[in-house]
Amino acid sequence: MARVVVVHGIGHEWSGSALMGRDVVPALRDGVRQGSGLRLDDDDVACAFYGDVFFEEGTRGLGVPPWDEHDVEEGFEAELLMVWWEAAARAEPGVPAPDEPGTRAFPGAGWLLSQRMRSALDALSGSRFFGAYSDRMMVFALKQVRRYMNEPPVWQAARARVAEEIGDDTRVVVAHSLGSVVAYEALCEHPEWPVTDFVTLGSPLGLSLVFNRLSPLPEAGKGAWPGNVRRWTNITDPGDVVAVVHELAPRFGAVVDESLDNGLKPHSLPRYLTAKKTGRAIAEGLM
Structure with missing residues (x-):
């Protein structure tokens, strides 16, 4: 079995382990080599693919429904969209903040939920990360996070x-975006695994909406330590809107929080993987 396992985030729904590995494995090998000088073989790295668990059997070919602001559910989905909006406004001067005039952000202003969600989708469409997303794909992302956090068949299948x-040889788990939540909960569930190093990239684990729903549940404001892991390195681009809370140490304890600049693609998995900081963190678990 592979010594390094990569767990993807949102955006790989129509992929698979082998297809995802075509981009992920070379990027990780480059990062490790540049960051540490260590040379990995293709067989040293595997990709854990779970994107298809969000589709009902037989519906995968139909694509994503034409979702828009009317399809954002009140509660978790609406709250998460507002968090993304606020984070994008803080990170990018060109994105209007929810409390700016005309943004229709709050119920007190007399606007319906769908009108507030329309403003959020419009604002995010001008951000670096979400600008490449259509309305339907942003809503699809919201629903994926909500379903993983709330539907047992989904999180059970993903884990x-x-x-x-x-396997017996696996020492490092590298997890991106929502995949960091999947991997964290899987590691907590399996303390017998030989994994010693956990590397999270662009992780939303520190976001209260996610943190307070983790399994196992946090106690006294502290999240459980993930299984047998000895070192946990969390790497975030300050402009990564999905990560929101960039430092995980206050929530989980002895996490080493690092930052880097991914340029115009702050949430890009390949850019995270090719960074020297990421490569050094992965290599540390292999030496």
């Missing part, structure tokens, strides 16, 4: 995909 890739 099982991670478990399929972990």
Whole structure:
């Protein structure tokens, strides 16, 4: 089995382990080599793919429904969209903040939920990360996060995909975006795994909406330590809107929080993987 397992985030729904590995494995090998001088073989790295668990059997070919502001559910989805909007406004001067005149952000202003969600989608369409997303894909992302956090069949299937890739030789788990939540919960669930190093990239684990729903549940404001892990390195681009809370140490304890600049693609998995900081963190678990 592979010594390094990569767990993807949102955006790989129509992919698979082998197809995803075509981009992910070379990027990770480059990062490790540049950051540490260590040379990995293709067989040293595996990708845990779970993107298809969000589709009903037989519906995968139909694409994403034409979702818009009317399809954002009140509660978790609406709250998460507002968090993304606020984070994008803080990170990018060109994105209007929710409390600016005309943004229709709050119920007190007399606007319906759908009108507030329309303003949020419009604002995010001008951001670096979400600018490449259509309305339907942004709503799809919201629904994926909500479903993973709230639907047992979804999180059980996703964690099982991670478990399929972990073997006796696996020492490092690298997880991006929503995949960091999947990997974290899987590691907590399996303290017998030989994984010693956990590397999270663009992770939303520190966001209260996610943190307070983790399994196991946090106690006294502290999240559980992930299984047998000895070192946890969390790497975030300050402009990464999905990560929101950039430092995980206050929530989880002895996490080493690092920052880097991914340029115009702050949430890009390949850019995170090719960074020297990421390569050094991965290599540390292999030496």
